[in-house]
C-alpha cells in the first residue's frame with residue numbers, strides 16, 4: 001500500500017522523506033546558563049534521525065537571554081551558538097533526516113532572575129512574576145533578535161525555521177486579547193495584535209529564504225479568547241507574508257482546563273488548512289500510524305508532529321510503518337532487525 005505518512009513532502013526545495021516531524025520539546029539540559037548544546041541534545045536528536053523521522057525540530061531556542069523559559073534552555077542569541085548547531089545538523093543529516101529549529105521568546109512565562117517582558121504588565125498566574133510592559137525599543141530589539149537568530153540558524157545549516165507563536169509565550173501574548181491590553185499600534189484591533197508577528201516575519205524573511213513554519217495556539221480555551229476561526233484570519237495574513245506551514249497547537253495562553261483526547265487539536269488544524277488554504281501540521285496525542293494516516297488522507301493536515309510518543313519510542317516511524325503494512329528503509333546497521 002502507498003501511504004500518505006511515508007510519502008515525501010517538499011517545501012521550498014527541501015524534501016522530507018516522510019510526513020513525521022519530531023515536535024519541538026524543551027530538554028532543559030543546557031548547562032551554566034549559556035544556552036549551549038550538550039551531549040544529551042546530540043544523543044536525543046540524532047537518535048530520532050536514526051529512527052527515520054523525516055524532520056527533526058530542535059526545541060524552543062531563545063533568541064534573547066531574557067526570552068528563555070528556564071536558565072537551562074537552549075539559546076541562539078550569540079554567534080558562539082552556531083558551531084554546536086552546525087555539528088548537530090551534520091549528524092542529523094547524516095541519517096537522512098532534515099533539520100529545523102523553533103525560535104522562541106518566553107515573554108511573561110520566563111522563569112528567570114531579573115526583569116521579564118510582555119506586551120502588557122499582567123502575570124500568567126499569582127505564582128509567576130509580573131512582566132514589564134515592553135517599550136517600542138524593547139519590541140524593536142526583540143524583532144531584530146528573531147532575525148539575528150534566523151541568520152545564525154541559516155549559518156548553522158538548518159533546513160527549516162519555525163517561529164514559536166504558541167503556548168502563551170511572547171508572540172502568542174501579542175496575538176491574544178487576553179494578554180495584550182496595549183493601547184498603541186501593537187494592541188487593540190486584530191491587525192494591531194498581529195503587528196508584532198508581522199514585523200518578525202518580515203525581518204526573518206529579509207535574512208532567510210528557506211521554509212518558514214509558525215506554531216500557533218489555535219484556541220485560548222477562554223470565553224474572551226481566540227479560537228481556530230480567529231486563527232484562520234491570522235493564517236491568511238501569514239500565508240500572504242510567505243509563511244509555508246502553520247503548526248497547529250492550542251492553549252497555555254491563560255490558565256485553563258483542557259479536555260484532551262486522541263487528536264484533540266486536529267480539528268483546529270483542519271479549520272485553518274481549509275479556511276486559509278495553507279499547509280498545516282497536526283499535533284497532540286497522535287500516537288498511531290493509522291491515526292496519522294487518517295489525518296493526512298482526509299486533508300486535515302500535511303505533516304504529523306509527534307512529541308511524547310517519540311520520547312517513549314525513538315523508532316516510532318518503524319512502528320507506524322509496520323502498523324500500516326509498509327516497508328521503510330532502516331539504518332543499514334539495523335537491517336537484520338527491521
Ligand SMILES: Cc1cc2nc3c(=O)[nH]c(=O)nc-3n(C[C@H](O)[C@H](O)[C@H](O)COP(=O)(O)O)c2cc1C
Pocket residue numbers: 023024025026027059060102164166167215249283284285286305306307308309
Ligand atoms: C517535554 C516536553 C517539552 C516540550 N517543549 C516544547 C517546545 O519547546 N516547544 C513547543 O512548541 N512545544 C513543546 N512541547 C509540546 C509538544 O511539542 C507537543 O505539542 C505536545 O506534547 C503534544 O504532542 P504529544 O501528544 O505528541 O506529546 C513540549 C512537550 C513536552 C512533553
